Amino acid sequence: MNALELVDLSCAAGYRTLFAGLGLVVEPGSWAMLTGPNGSGKSTLLRTIAGLAQPIAGVIRWHGVDLATIGRRWHSIMLYQGHQAGAKDAFSTRENLAWQVRLDCGHVVADAQLDAALARVGLSRQARLPFARLSAGQRRRLQMARLTLNVGEGRPLWLLDEPTTALDAPGQALLGEIVDAHLAAGGCAVVATHQVLGIDATPTHCELARPASPPDAGLHTR
Numbered sequence: 001m002n003a004l005e006l007v008d009l010s011c012a013a014g015y016r017t018l019f020a021g022l023g024l025v026v027e028p029g030s031w032a033m034l035t036g037p038n039g040s041g042k043s044t045l046l047r048t049i050a051g052l053a054q055p056i057a058g059v060i061r062w063h064g065v066d067l068a069t070i071g072r073r074w075h076s077i078m079l080y081q082g083h084q085a086g087a088k089d090a091f092s093t094r095e096n097l098a099w100q101v102r103l104d105c106g107h108v109v110a111d112a113q114l115d116a117a118l119a120r121v122g123l124s125r126q127a128r129l130p131f132a133r134l135s136a137g138q139r140r141r142l143q144m145a146r147l148t149l150n151v152g153e154g155r156p157l158w159l160l161d162e163p164t165t166a167l168d169a170p171g172q173a174l175l176g177e178i179v180d181a182h183l184a185a186g187g188c189a190v191v192a193t194h195q196v197l198g199i200d201a202t203p204t205h206c207e208l209a210r211p212a213s214p215p216d217a218g219l220h221t222r
Contacts, residue, residue, distance in 0.1 A: 002026065002027055002061075002063070002064070003026055003027055003063060003156070003157065004024075004025070004026040004049070004061070004062060004188060005024070005025050005026075005059075005060070005061040005062075005064075006024040006025075006049075006059075006060055006061075007023060007058055007059045007060075008021050008022070008023065008057060008058040008059070009022040009024075009048070009055050009058030009059070009060065010022070010055055010056045010057040011041055011044050011045060011053070012056050013044060017056070018040065018041030018044055018045075018208070019040070019045070019209075021058075022058070022206075024190075024204070024206050025204070026189075026204065028186050028187075029184070029186055029187070029188065029201075030188055030201065030203070030204065031179065031183060031188060031189040031190065031191060031203050031204070032190045032203055032204040032206050033191055033193060033197070033205055033206070034046070034190055034191060034192040034193070034206050034207075034208070035192075035193065035194070035205065035206070035207045035208070036208030037209075040208035040209060041208050042161070042208060043082065043161050043192065045190075045192075045208070046080065046159045046160075046161050046190065046192055047080075047082070048060070049078070049159055049190065050080040050159050051067060051078075052080070062077065076106070076155065077155055077157055078155055078159055079104065079146075079150055079154065079155040079159065080159045081146075081147075081158075081159070081163060082161045083161055083162065083165075085131070085139050085143070086100070087100075087131045087142065088131060089130060089131050089132035090130055090131075090132070091130070091131055092127065092128050092129060092130060092131070093126050093127050093128070093129055093131060093134065093138075093142055094115075094118065094127040094128065096131050097117065097118065097142060097145050097146060098114055100146050101114070101149045101150075104149070104150055104154060104155060105149070105150075105153075105154065109149060115127070117145040117146075117148045120145065120148050120174075121141040121142070121145045121148070121171075121174065123141055135166075136166035137166045137167055137171060139166070140163070140165065140166050143163070144163075144174065144175055144178060147175075147179075147182070148178055150182070151178065151181050151182045151185055151187070152182075152185040156186070156187045156188065157187070157188055157189070157190075158179070158187065158188070158189040158190075159189070159190050160190070160191045160192070161192045162192055162193060162194065163175055163191065163193070172197070172198055175197070175198065176197055176200065177198075179191070179197075179199045179201075180199055180200050180201055191203075
C-alpha cells in the first residue's frame, strides 16, 4: 500500500490558485523531489501535507486513510522542517536538539545519543554555544542532527523544504546519507529543492509551474 497519496489536490495563496489537480504517490522506502520556480507553491504544498495549511480541494491519505480521519496523531507521524529554524536563540545547540527530539519522540533522549548526533553532523565543538551564535550552515546541520535521531524509530514521513540551503558540499553529501538511511529503514520523504541532492535512491519527480494569470496554475508530474 502507498505510504503517502495526494489525490486531485489544489492549493491557493490568498485568492491565487497555486496548483490544481495534483496527484502524487510516495511508497514506503521512496521519496519525491518537489521542484519549480519561486512562487509555484512548493512550500505551500509541504505545509499542506504537514497539516499547517488547508487545501482548497482534494484529499491527502496516509496508508489509505484520510488525514482528516487520522487527526492529531498525524503530528507524531510526519516530521516537517521548513525555512525557519524553529529554535531558541538563548538555548545552546545541545539544548535545542534535546527539546526538539523530545517533542519528536515523546520521551527524553539519552545524552549519549544527543552527543553522537551532534558529532555526526560536525557540531560537537558548538554543542554549548547559544543557537544565536551559529552560522547559517551550522543551523542547517543542527536540523540534520534532528533527522539522524528520527531514522528508523522516529517519524516515518519527512517533509523537507530546501534542506541544503547554506550547506557546504560535505554537508550536502551527509544529508543525502541521512535521507538514504531513512528510506532504507522503510521511511519516505517529500523534499522541495532547487538543487540536485546527493540521495542515492531514485526519486519520483513532481514539478510545479509558476501560476498563470488569470490563475489557472500549470502543473507537470512525471
